[in-house]
Amino acid sequence: MKWFSKINRGVILTAVILIGVIIYLVSLSVMQSGDKAPIEKVCKDYIASYNKYQLLPKVGNAEKPAMSQDELNVFFGELENELKPYFLGNTGDTVIKNMKENLKNQAKGIDVVHKYEKEVISINNITFNKATAVVNLTTHTTFDGPSHNLYKGDGSMPTKREEKSGDTRDEIRLAKENGKWYITSAYLLTSDKG
Helix, strand or coil: CHHHHHCCHHHHHHHHHHHHHHHHHHHHHHHHHHHHHHHHHHHHHHHHHHHHCCCCCCCCCCCCCCCCHHHHHHHHHHHHHHHHHHECCCCCHHHHHHHHHHHHHHHCCCCCCCEEEEEEEEEEEEEEECCEEEEEEEEEEEEEEEECCCCCCCCCCCCEEEEEEEEEEEEEEEEEECCEEEEEEEECCCCCCC
């Protein structure tokens, strides 16, 4: 035991702290790797649901889709029932409200979207911070609808129909509550490529 008393106590303390940090980092990595699959599923499922509510059903090439107010209300109910569970608390209320307004305008023939598809190509990165995660993903988006890139100079923004298709870098932020991952915000872009 004489050799033990000769060892510097600072070296022993450093070794104990280092072992503790390594154990913490390994356990954190194991916990986060278990969260990756559920996070990816939430993101992919949300995008699939989001796609359905970017345009009115059976629009085709009609510039003013024929939908009664009753049909629109049923569609809005489906939208809310499908999308609300993805969000934490009321964080999705603004997204859902904006989607409903967009669809109401389309029903009136304003800024009609004829095609919208967003497919997840890859999950590039998931960054964890305690019980939150930021997911960076690449999607391929196909869009056929209004273009607002025609500023006249008089303050008005005329629209015309255009088709776009290309890859975009999107971001979805999530928080974990009661063991389940929920979206707090989603930044889903449309390609600039026409």
